[in-house]
Amino acid sequence: MILFILCFILFVIGLYGVIMQRNLIKIIIGFAIMEYSVILFLILIGYIDAATVPIISESFESGPFVDPLPQAMILTAIVIGLATKALLLSVAIRLYKKYGSFDIREMKNLRG
Amino acid sequence: MELYLIIMLALMILGSIYSLHAKDLLSAVVSYGIVGFALVISFLLLQAPDLAIVQVVVEIITLIIMIAVITNTTHETESKKLGLGAIFYSVSVLLFVTVALLFMSRFAFVLNSFGQHVTRMADNYVGSVAETGSANIITGIIFHFRAYDTLGEATVLFTAVIGVICILRHEELKAPDAVKIDVIQTMPKGMTLVVKNICQFLAPVIFLFGAYVAIHGHLSPGGGFTGGVIMASAFIFQILAGGSVLDKLRKEKWRLELSESVAIFSFLLLAVLGLLIASALVFFANFLPTGNIGELVSGGIIPIGNVIIGIEVCAAISSIFVALLIYKDEELG
Structure with missing residues (x-):
C-alpha cells in the first residue's frame, strides 16, 4: 500500500511541475514524470508474490506468472511516450526560435 | 523486495x-x-x-x-519575482495538488495489497498459449490477442513522427526564390578518430543485437518494439560519433520515412491477409502453422509481425532524431 501511495506522490510531483513551472522544458519533464508514475503503478498492480516472468521455458520450472496483460500494454506505451515527448520538444524548440526563450511568460503574442 | x-x-x-x-x-x-x-x-x-x-x-x-x-x-x-500574485498562485497550486493526492490515496486502500493481485483476463491468455505458439506470453498478447491495439499504437507512433517532421520543417525553404542556407560542408565533423573507429566496430554489433532481439521476440524477452529501439540507437550512435553532412542527412530522412511507411503498410497487409486466408473471418487471424512452442520457426505470423514492427519503430525513432538534427543544422547555417 505504501508503494501505491509513493507512486501517487510521484504523479502529483509531475502535476505540480506542469502547473507551477514557467520553463517549457521543465513542463515537459513534469509530463514525463507523470507518465512514468502511471507506468510504474500499472506494473506494481500486476505483480504477484513469488511469481515468475511470463515466459514459458523448459530450463526452469514455470510456476505462476505475474500478470502479462499490463506488461504488454505498457511495452507499447513506453515507445509511444518517446515519440510524444519528441513531439512536445519539437514544439518547444519552434517556440524558442520565435520568442528567444523557453519562458512561457514571454509568449504573449497570440497571432500565429 | x-x-x-x-x-x-x-x-x-x-x-x-x-x-x-x-x-x-x-x-x-x-x-x-x-x-x-x-x-x-x-x-x-x-x-x-x-x-x-x-x-x-x-x-x-x-x-x-x-x-x-x-x-x-x-x-x-x-x-521568479515573488509578488503577491505569485504567492497566491503557489498556495492555490499546492492546495490543489494536496487535494488531488488525498483523493488518489483512497484507491490505495480499495485495491488488493501489493503482491496479492488476482488475474482474471490474463488467466485465459496464459491458458491458451498453445493457440499462439509463442513462448513469450507478452509477445503473444501483443500480436495475437491484442493485435488490433498494436495496430493502433503503431499508427499513433507514425502520426507522432509525421507531427515532428511537419513542425520542424523550415517554411522559408519552400519559397521559390529563397536563398538556400546550406552550409558548404563536404567532410563531416564528428568526434575524434578514436571514437569514430570504435563506433564503426560497435554500431553493426548493436544493430545486429537489435535484429536478434526483434526476431527472437516470441522466445525470449524482447520483441519488435524493443528491437526497433535498439536498432535506432545504433543509427543515432553512428550519427553522433561520425558527424553528418546536411545533404546526406536529407537523403537519409527520406529513406527512413519511406521504410516507416512501407512497414506500417505491410503490417496492415498482414492483418488483411489473415482476414482473407484464414477460415475464421478475423482481422489479424494467424493463418500460418504455429509449430512447437520454443522453436525459432513457430508462432505463425508473430515473428513476421515482430520484424515489421521492429523496422517501423527503428525508422520512426531514427527519423525523429534526423529531423531534429537537420533543423539544428539549418538554424546554424
Missing part, C-alpha cells in the same frame, strides 16, 4: 523534485534521467525484463534528444 522498491521510488521522487527545481536546464535533464533509470531497476525487480530492456534504451534516447534541444539555448532559468 518491497524495501528495494520503496528505495527506488524514494530515489525517483528525489530526482524528480531536484529536476523540477534545478537552476540550470542541463542539470534538470540529467537528474530527470535518475527517474527513468530507477524505473528500469524497478521493472527488473517486478519481473518485467521486456520493459526493462525497452525502458533503458528509450531513456537514453530521450536524454540525447532533450540535450540536443537545449544546446545553443539559454540554459539558465529566470529567477
Whole structure:
C-alpha cells in the first residue's frame, strides 16, 4: 500500500511541475514524470508474490506468472511516450526560435 | 523486495523534485534521467525484463534528444519575482495538488495489497498459449490477442513522427526564390578518430543485437518494439560519433520515412491477409502453422509481425532524431 501511495506522490510531483513551472522544458519533464508514475503503478498492480516472468521455458520450472496483460500494454506505451515527448520538444524548440526563450511568460503574442 | 522498491521510488521522487527545481536546464535533464533509470531497476525487480530492456534504451534516447534541444539555448532559468500574485498562485497550486493526492490515496486502500493481485483476463491468455505458439506470453498478447491495439499504437507512433517532421520543417525553404542556407560542408565533423573507429566496430554489433532481439521476440524477452529501439540507437550512435553532412542527412530522412511507411503498410497487409486466408473471418487471424512452442520457426505470423514492427519503430525513432538534427543544422547555417 505504501508503494501505491509513493507512486501517487510521484504523479502529483509531475502535476505540480506542469502547473507551477514557467520553463517549457521543465513542463515537459513534469509530463514525463507523470507518465512514468502511471507506468510504474500499472506494473506494481500486476505483480504477484513469488511469481515468475511470463515466459514459458523448459530450463526452469514455470510456476505462476505475474500478470502479462499490463506488461504488454505498457511495452507499447513506453515507445509511444518517446515519440510524444519528441513531439512536445519539437514544439518547444519552434517556440524558442520565435520568442528567444523557453519562458512561457514571454509568449504573449497570440497571432500565429 | 518491497524495501528495494520503496528505495527506488524514494530515489525517483528525489530526482524528480531536484529536476523540477534545478537552476540550470542541463542539470534538470540529467537528474530527470535518475527517474527513468530507477524505473528500469524497478521493472527488473517486478519481473518485467521486456520493459526493462525497452525502458533503458528509450531513456537514453530521450536524454540525447532533450540535450540536443537545449544546446545553443539559454540554459539558465529566470529567477521568479515573488509578488503577491505569485504567492497566491503557489498556495492555490499546492492546495490543489494536496487535494488531488488525498483523493488518489483512497484507491490505495480499495485495491488488493501489493503482491496479492488476482488475474482474471490474463488467466485465459496464459491458458491458451498453445493457440499462439509463442513462448513469450507478452509477445503473444501483443500480436495475437491484442493485435488490433498494436495496430493502433503503431499508427499513433507514425502520426507522432509525421507531427515532428511537419513542425520542424523550415517554411522559408519552400519559397521559390529563397536563398538556400546550406552550409558548404563536404567532410563531416564528428568526434575524434578514436571514437569514430570504435563506433564503426560497435554500431553493426548493436544493430545486429537489435535484429536478434526483434526476431527472437516470441522466445525470449524482447520483441519488435524493443528491437526497433535498439536498432535506432545504433543509427543515432553512428550519427553522433561520425558527424553528418546536411545533404546526406536529407537523403537519409527520406529513406527512413519511406521504410516507416512501407512497414506500417505491410503490417496492415498482414492483418488483411489473415482476414482473407484464414477460415475464421478475423482481422489479424494467424493463418500460418504455429509449430512447437520454443522453436525459432513457430508462432505463425508473430515473428513476421515482430520484424515489421521492429523496422517501423527503428525508422520512426531514427527519423525523429534526423529531423531534429537537420533543423539544428539549418538554424546554424
